[in-house]
Amino acid sequence: xxxxxxxxxxxxxxxxxxxxxxxxxxxxxxxxxxxxxxxxxxxxxxxxxxxxxxxxxxxxxxxxxxxxxxxxxxxxxxxxxxxxxxxxxxxxxxxxxxxxxxxxxxxxxxxxxxxxxxxxxxxxxxxxxxxxxxxxxxxxxxxxxxxxxxxxxxxxxxxxxxxxxxxxxxxxxxxxxxxxxxxxxxxxxxxxxxxxxxxxxxxxxxxxxxxxxxxxxxxxxxxxxxxxxxxxxxxxxxxxxxxxxxxxxxxxxxxxxxxxxxxxxxxxxxxxxxxxxxxxxxxxxxxxxxxxxxxxxxxxxxxxxxxxxxxxxxxxxxxxxxxxxxxxxxxxxxxxxxxxxxxxxxxxxxxxxxxxxxxxxxxxxxxx
Ligand code: NAD
Numbered sequence: 542x543x544x545x546x547x548x549x550x551x552x553x554x555x556x557x558x559x560x561x562x563x564x565x566x567x568x569x570x571x572x573x574x575x576x577x578x579x580x581x582x583x584x585x586x587x588x589x590x591x592x593x594x595x596x597x598x599x600x601x602x603x604x605x606x607x608x609x610x611x612x613x614x615x616x617x618x619x620x621x622x623x624x625x626x627x628x629x630x631x632x633x634x635x636x637x638x639x640x641x642x643x644x645x646x647x648x649x650x651x652x653x654x655x656x657x658x659x660x661x662x663x664x665x666x667x668x669x670x671x672x673x674x675x676x677x678x679x680x681x682x683x684x685x686x687x688x689x690x691x692x693x694x695x696x697x698x699x700x701x702x703x704x705x706x707x708x709x710x711x712x713x714x715x716x717x718x719x720x721x722x723x724x725x726x727x728x729x730x731x732x733x734x735x736x737x738x739x740x741x742x743x744x745x746x747x748x749x750x751x752x753x754x755x756x757x758x759x760x761x762x763x764x765x766x767x768x769x770x771x772x773x774x775x776x777x778x779x780x781x782x783x784x785x786x787x788x789x790x791x792x793x794x795x796x797x798x799x800x801x802x803x804x805x806x807x808x809x810x811x812x813x814x815x816x817x818x819x820x821x822x823x824x825x826x827x828x829x830x831x832x833x834x835x836x837x838x839x840x841x842x843x844x845x846x847x848x849x850x851x852x853x854x855x856x857x858x859x860x861x862x863x864x865x866x867x868x869x870x871x872x873x874x875x876x877x878x879x880x881x882x883x884x885x886x887x888x889x890x891x892x893x894x895x896x897x898x899x900x901x902x903x904x905x906x907x908x909x
Contacts, residue, residue: 545857546608547578550585550601553621553630554830555840555894556614562842562898563612563849566866569905570853574862581608585637586616586630586830596633605637606821610856612849613637613825618832638678641821643810644709645716646678646789647851648827650776650796650806655874656883659801662773667799672779673724674796675717676789678810680709681739683786703739705785710746716811716820717783718755723860727759727780731768731788743785765792772796803828804841804882807848809855822856824848834881838893841880843870846901869904873897 547567551560564580571577583589583601590596596616605611616630626632637643652660652670660667685702692698714730721728730747732740744762751760763771765788771778772795784792797806806828812821826844834840847870854863874883878900881891892900 544577544579545610547580547852548601548604548608548611549580549582550605550611550613551582552584552586552614552616552830553588553618554615554832554835555828556586556616556830558835558838558840558894559826559842559845560612560614562894562901563845565898565902566846566849566905569902570862573905573909576857576859576862585613585633587618587621589633590621590624590628590630594628596628596630597636602636602640605641605823609819610822610824610852611637611641612845612852613823614845615826615828615830617830618835637823638810641810641823642679642812643821643823644677644679644813645713645811645820646676646793647720647809647811647855648674648676648793648797648806649808649847649851650674650793650800652800653805653871653874655871655877656801656805659883660799662776662799667776670776670799672776672796673720673781674789674793675713675720675781675783676793677705677709677713677783677785678789679786680705681786703737703785703787705739705743707742707746710743711750712813714747714750714783715754717781718751718758721758721781722755723854725780726757727761729761729763729768729779729782731763731765731782731784731792733765733788734762735764739785747783768792769795772799797827802841802882804844804880805847806844807851809848809851811855819856822852824852824856838895839881839891840894841882842894842897843880843901846870846898865905865908866901869901869908872904872907873900876900 551557652667657664657668682703685704732743734740734744810823850863850866853859
């Protein structure tokens with residue numbers, strides 16, 4: 542049997558810095574856990590534009606469609622701000638998401654106890670928090686037609702259309718139920734069925750998928766505005782939340798801030814399963830290329846490392862090894878190791894990006 546394959550796209554700014562630490566961790570799993578990957582590396586974003594005149598070369602796109610999972614750092618930077626929209630670094634990322642048809646965006650909000658003080662909420666509300674927001678990523682109001690700014694009488698009107706087909710709702714609901722089965726078996730679906738027909742259809746289809754194929758999973762429905770309130774009032778009531786593109790955009794950012802720093806937040810975007818049952822998948826930290834700290838060894842690599850942990854769990858069925866890596870991160874944080882973005886306590890000297898990688902590798906060694 543060949544090794545599982547990974548395409549690594551470090552990208553721009555701090556992307557390559559944080560990805561260097563992930564590559565050391567990938568090597569560790571190969572050497573110490575007999576879990577080797579066939580790794581290829583390529584360009585995306587501004588660095589791809591510099592070399593090829595496009596933020597994502599067709600060859601890179603073809604590789605992304607072939608491998609078992611793609612791991613991306615970050616794209617963008619001030620150098621590229623004045624480029625034409627069609628070749629901006631972000632277009633590379635959007636092309637990957639579109640051509641891989643990654644319709645299910647997973648954003649965990651997990652609060653490590655050692656960092657509970659970083660949350661804007663009270664410690665007891667967030668300590669131990671572990672929820673997952675599943676956002677539909679390829680349809681809804683960001684894509685629906687008609688859209689545009691039109692003349693109407695003697696004024697202009699701006700129009701966007703919320704549009705969901707049953708099959709689009711069905712597939713994202715399934716991905717949420719599958720996820721729930723690997724967690725605490727609870728899904729809360731959020732929409733605005735009280736005022737939107739698309740919300741009524743959303744609710745009906747999610748309920749039908751559950752009743753037909755996932756009767757073991759507990760399903761509740763909530764209006765998205767109440768969901769936003771509940772997320773900041775009592776977030777631990779949730780396990781998996783599934784919602785549309787627009788509400789998911791807002792609710793996942795809201796949930797993310799429950800946990801503190803941007804340098805801590807991983808994500809996964811999943812598509813339809815391939816013949817081998819593995820979904821098309823792209824894993825990336827939520828943060829951008831952080832040009833303000835790029836090249837200074839200050840970036841926190843944990844978001845990117847936790848994105849690889851998600852790949853272990855969701856692409857490679859290595860839940861135990863994912864938990865080992867997450868536990869190593871938790872131990873390092875509990876021991877007080879901090880990159881500069883996590884400072885707050887008195888008398889703590891920050892470690893560099895490499896220093897954080899070293900500490901996590903040492904914790905992995907200690908886990909054996
Ligand atoms: P950003 O996420 O890059 O940075 C926001 C702030 O958080 C900065 O102060 C940065 O130093 C800090 N930060 C982010 N990640 C960190 C980490 N791992 N460790 C320590 N500190 C961290 O967002 P921005 O400044 O709005 O955007 C910068 C560039 O990144 C822009 O070109 C933007 O278009 C791009 N961007 C890319 C992505 C992506 O690749 N998915 C996402 C967001 C922004």
